[in-house]
Amino acid sequence: MPLPFEVLNPTVRRGPFRAALFDFDGTLSLIREGWPRVMVGMMVERLRGLNLAREPEDELWGLVERFVMELNGHPTVVQMARFADEVRARGGTPDTADAYLAEYLDRLMAVVQQRWDVLERGIARPAAWVVPNAHAILTNLAARGVPVYLASGTDRDAVVHEGTLLDVLTPFGSHVYAPCPADPTFSKGRVADDILRTLGIRGDELVGFGDGVVETKEVKRVGGVMVGVASAEPGETGVHPEKRVRLAAAGADIIIPDYGCQEALLRWLWGD
């Protein structure tokens, strides 16, 4: 019977794993779903407003989207600093990265706030705003006695608030790592290094789950196994082809569309 997930690396190590590292946005939470449209839209608008772009709309959109997605997983302010560099490279005078970040968050929060609202008022259930079956894989890992760690490039207060609304934080205990407001020094790589050091485990005993290039590269850098989460757009099912390509290029060993296959995936990963 074919596996319900895609194995990109035929020689991927199969467990047991002694720790699991999760990204938050797009990997567990869907509350910020649509953020790339908001971020890229703002940057394209700014470049046009400054008269710094001659490319046709789809070309400009593609160029900005590429650097935004390459940096997905770093603190958001890092993407804004890259945009400031783009403005400068085109002969403009950029605002500060912090100013761009504030504008982006204003735009994004207009969308996110409505999602908080329906969750806070109990109109939507947490399961509606997580990657399908996210709760199940966390429960499954806990039952296997595997400590789970959360590392997000989103500000820590937002991760804690949204994670609480989505009821996904309990399994992580105190292992929730995210930057304090706009701290560009936060790094998922450091989180991965700290996990190995504090648990005294080898890199290949770490399994990572993420939809971003950054966590994928960092888990691979320490020798871990990476499961790329390439969810389809809302209303669609299956694997998102562009996300899949990006995650494969970053080194993902396995690709899943969501956690619908989590039981089979964990059994396979553990070689049960």
Ligand SMILES: [Mg+2]
């Ligand atoms: Mg993510």
